[in-house]
């Protein structure tokens with residue numbers, strides 16, 4: 560668990576959405592350098608409104624984990640995180656009993672019972688056996704903790720629910736998924752023998768904000784598990800959206816670096832036959848490297864040096880080495896969508912690709928690319 564900052568005010572995203580302040584929530588998230596896709600953000604708001612968990616599927620590096628992390632950072636929420644892996648046990652996610660402490664408790668009570676007479680001893684031991692299952696001996700896993708914290712937060716007007724991230728749930732497996740069905744549906748975790756019977760709260764507004772991610776790689780999620788969620792698929796962003804994200808993620812990068820990185824990666828995505836194509840994660844890494852190293856242009860050698868950021872198999876590296884001329888051409892050439900976007904943001908960049916009215920010869924001092932009247 561990553562606790563919230565007790566010295567900072569908390570914002571409850573559910574309350575914002577229910578009081579029609581979606582825009583404020585969007586801006587808070589953008590303030591963290593995360594630029595949500597409009598459709599995905601709207602789905603997230605529906606999950607908040609309905610009290611249902613939110614299931615995000617999509618390609619690697621498309622921002623599935625970063626979204627709930629950005630929400631938590633923006634609103635100062637506690638984060639409970641379950642990272643999917645083989646062999647993950649129900650006790651690690653939900654709850655377990657501290658057997659050692661329970662044994663010690665019983666031994667202590669047995670010692671004191673020895674001083675008592677027959678019926679008193681029996682009553683004392685019966686009480687001790689019942690109290691062996693009290694809350695103090697319960698060890699909550701991340702999901703148990705999140706439901707417990709959410710129920711407590713609901714009773715405190717200044718508090719906000721935690722975010723529970725069930726990351727890479729396709730690695731959980733069927734039996735773990737089954738054990739999560741009840742809390743996801745009802746908001747409570749029933750614990751046999753526990754004094755009080757359960758943790759959490761059945762009130763929809765007292766649930767944690769649950770975000771489940773899946774790469775759809777390891778296991779297919781079971782229909783009952785999926786049906787307990789609002790569903791979104793994170794697609795590869797458009798070039799314009801990717802530019803927006805890149806400039807939010809690397810505010811220190813120059814326009815030339817931004818252009819070089821996105822054109823290069825767009826070119827790589829256009830090469831047929833690669834085993835794996837670079838995602839947003841790779842384009843952010845390439846741009847950060849260009850910004851760090853002050854790279855604004857590339858030659859063969861420079862390009863190969865940065866291969867390690869976006870071509871991650873030997874065969875793909877070999878294939879791309881045969882395409883160096885093509886990649887350098889697309890990385891430095893005019894691309895109407897990219898240069899149009901950058902030209903609007905940076906007038907100096909716009910002048911580089913001067914507007915040429917139809918029918919006129921290109922002026923000799925520039926490359927004569929058309930980017931439209933508004934550039």
Ligand SMILES: Nc1ncnc2c1ncn2[C@@H]1O[C@H](COP(=O)(O)OP(=O)(O)OP(=O)(O)O)[C@@H](O)[C@H]1O
Pocket residue numbers: 592593594595596617618619620621622623624625626772774804807808839840843
């Ligand atoms: N919309 C976005 N705005 C800003 N940054 C983003 C956005 N989407 C992704 N990123 C960034 O891209 C990188 C990869 O994101 P993240 O780790 O969330 O991907 P993922 O979908 O969880 O991938 P995986 O399936 O491999 O776990 C992170 O640095 C993240 O901050």
Ligand SMILES: [Mg+2]
Pocket residue numbers: 623624625726772
């Ligand atoms: Mg992830």
